[in-house]
């Protein structure tokens with residue numbers, strides 16, 4: 001039996017029944033263990049995907065190194081890849097025009113969720129940044145195509161490529177640094193929900209908001225009151241939104257992040273106390289000292305990077321939420337987040353419930369939220385839904 005086959009003259013990758021089933025269910029990935037034949041397919045090639053019998057399943061980008069060997073870009077045959085990419089980019093922009101309000105910073109392109117697998121694009125006012133995650137998106141003429149389409153449709157002052165060295169290593173792509181690919185400007189000020197933030201794409205530490213929390217910032221602001229503690233505050237995303245609180249304290253272990261947070265506070269004429277500390281230690285000390293707050297935000301980094309870490313991650317979430325609940329006054333507000341895809345919404349809710357039980361607090365669920373709509377969630381690709389944000393009211 002031939003190891004590779006041709007369909008309509010283009011290279012085809014043959015996938016197992018399990019891989020084919022996954023695609024027929026609407027997912028867009030096939031793992032390497034489900035690829036039966038792709039021997040002569042070049043890294044980053046556009047390929048046709050077929051099942052064991054040779055039936056066509058879609059057109060995909062191929063990675064020679066990633067565990068995700070196949071990422072479908074279309075269920076149809078693709079005659080003109082450049083045209084398809086441009087159409088996809090224009091559709092992504094049109095979608096943001098429908099769902100983003102009161103912000104000139106948002107995610108423009110969210111990889112699989114925008115049918116542009118391997119490409120992330122963000123807008124920060126007049127600057128655009130992009131990141132490529134796969135061999136196919138890094139290859140010419142694909143790069144030149146999306147850069148020129150972004151330039152033509154949005155007329156930014158500059159476009160910056162942001163590089164995550166680890167991702168390039170995994171895809172075995174040549175190392176390169178973050179750099180301007182168009183224009184000369186690399187810093188700007190953007191606004192969301194009426195709050196202003198500094199953005200510096202290249203100098204020192206990358207700055208910018210966690211755009212996926214944009215709608216949660218506005219929701220938190222609606223309920224926050226009294227004395228507030230923003231734990232894992234980074235550059236002040238939540239803290240800067242809590243204008244109606246009598247006192248706001250932000251905690252983070254990163255000094256550079258807090259320096260930008262302080263500049264952001266100045267930009268908005270706000271006084272916020274920033275504390276450089278390990279959040280676990282600080283929460284333990286504060287709760288042991290009997291400190292009290294009216295609003296606590298918990299937005300830790302992803303604790304579970306893979307399935308194996310879930311149990312440890314849940315213990316960490318429980319500890320944080322337990323400490324926070326002990327410090328909240330009756331009537332207080334807890335905004336608690338998890339950005340680990342591997343921690344499911346129900347696992348997270350149960351963990352918060354366990355913390356409520358151990359702290360003898362009753363909680364009202366005010367809002368059960370997820371990521372902002374500029375980070376679309378595809379029902380058929382569960383990995384696109386990762387952020388959980390619960391807003392709770394401590395009753396008594």
Ligand code: SAH
Nearest residue numbers: 210232233234237252253254278279299301
């Ligand atoms: N809430 C922020 C985003 C938080 S990202 C926003 O909306 O902008 C997670 C943050 O946790 C990072 O800024 C990181 O520096 C910080 N961090 C990670 N581990 C920490 C720890 N043990 N103690 C305190 N901060 C920590």
